[in-house]
Amino acid sequence: MNKKLLLGDEAIALGALHAGIKGVYAYPGTPSTEITEFIQKSPLTAERGIHSSWCTNEKTAMEAALGMSYAGCRAIVCMKHVGLNVAADAFVNSAITGVNGGLIVIVADDPSMHSSQNEQDSRFYGKFSLMPILEPSSQQEAYQMMAYGFELSEREKLPVLLRVTTRMAHSRAAVEVADTAQELQALPFAKDPSSWVLLPANARRQYAALVEKQSALQQLASAYTRLEQDGPEKKLGIIACGIGYNYVKEAEEGAGGYHVLKVSQYPLPKDKIQELAACSTEILVVEDGQPFVEEQVPAMLGAGYVVKGRLTGDLPRTGELTPDSVAAAMGKASKRYFETPKNLVPRPPALCQGCGHRDVYTALNEVVKEYPNARVFADIGCYTLGALPPFRAIDSCVDMGASITMAKGAADAGLFPAIAVIGDSTFTHSGMTGLLDAVNDRANITVVISDNLTTAMTGGQDSAGTNKFEAICLGLGVEPEHVRVVVPLPKNMEEITRTIREEIEYNGVSVIIPRRECIQTLNRKLKQQRKNQ
Known part of the structure; x- marks a missing residue:
């Protein structure tokens, strides 16, 4: 080892x-x-x-x-x-x-x-x-x-x-x-x-x-379930799930004073939970996430047994647990290590300087202001930051692929213009089927596939559709003359805005593909090239 x-x-x-x-x-x-x-x-x-x-x-x-x-x-x-x-x-x-x-x-x-x-x-x-x-x-x-x-x-x-x-x-x-x-x-x-x-x-x-198989699987959970009893007397019992166990041990500071059932495998072992209950005055459930265990334990112990956690307000109902929040629920003084400093200036995320999405939103905002009822449906990716200043360019972001289908639904309801903005990786992930629906219904929408040649939001992994988007759109039935590629750069702003206007005015499905490599992946490639020289 x-x-x-x-x-x-x-x-x-x-x-x-x-x-x-x-x-x-x-x-x-x-x-x-x-x-x-x-x-x-x-x-x-x-x-x-x-x-x-x-x-x-x-x-x-x-x-x-x-x-x-x-x-x-x-x-x-x-x-x-x-x-x-x-x-x-x-x-x-x-x-x-x-x-x-x-x-x-x-x-x-x-x-x-x-x-x-x-x-x-x-x-x-x-x-x-x-x-x-x-x-x-x-x-x-x-x-x-x-x-x-x-x-x-x-x-x-x-x-x-x-x-x-x-x-x-x-x-x-x-x-x-x-x-x-x-x-x-x-x-x-x-x-x-x-x-x-x-x-x-x-x-x-x-x-x-x-x-x-469920009863056998419940018995197998004992492999990663351990009851730690602190003496024979009844004390607060804690069910600590996953990383919650670390928070409990940190709050204990080695002093003990609690009976702890460490849970790292499910289905929940009912016998272990009943054993904990028998030696405890009440139970606190510490789990980082939703009240998954907290909802199940009362059914195992009966309505009269006190079970505390997120649902009771002893732990925060939402968000991550911290050692401080767990310590407070255990009745220990909080050290407030995780308190947010009051003088900390917020720094909201922003699109990188030199990012092609910036030029896409600059052009889109220029055109959209000419249409009082225009709505821009966006998607999951770096370009979601177009919702923030200085662009404030998008009106929705719900889930992967929703931009195209939401734009279609809005167009079906009579909204004009309905514009979808989706990234290259998100388009192949779950946008293609929505585009096919739009083509089949001849929906009056304009789709912008902002192609930066990578999956940028998560660090620059390969994108499944790189160099295939025109072929995909044509294969799904978009008319060839309404699949258009532009290069998002400030010097091309007149061409980009003209293209957006023309495709908005087209009564049908049109796709605009602004294509320029992510500035971060490009910089990494250039550094590697210089290193190899």
């Missing part, structure tokens, strides 16, 4: 490599992106021929990983929490088909919405799907859980959900890791191929078997 200083994401990635994976499938999304990037850069990936390219979206990633499992090899699929919504169809059904080679679905949740639209807690998806859930409380556990998760997956023939939060994904700790990696795992094809064909008769049989 040797020690490495690793992010939680990096510990997961190294654990997967050492557990003998054959492939990683992912769509970039903070705070999960570094898992795939670590694997892509690892020498072991090239040495073993591990598949590690970015996918078009989370659904395709989930399905490809399931295909690798079908073929008998170990695979992981990585995404952020809102990406699990996109992958949900395949994710839920994968628990019914079961798996062959081990399959771990790694989802990074984002309490406090540091870079997300909501605070969704992915543990609800795991419970809904009836699959085992792992939630590491430390980077060391994150590393170790990968080998354990694959063994669990192959033994139970089920996918495993591994859930982390932003603080676990993006904090560092020393991790003891193995000196060598397991050999690549490969199992023969499943003996009963009908389990993978979800005709209703097969699905009913498979689902019944899945339900029957």
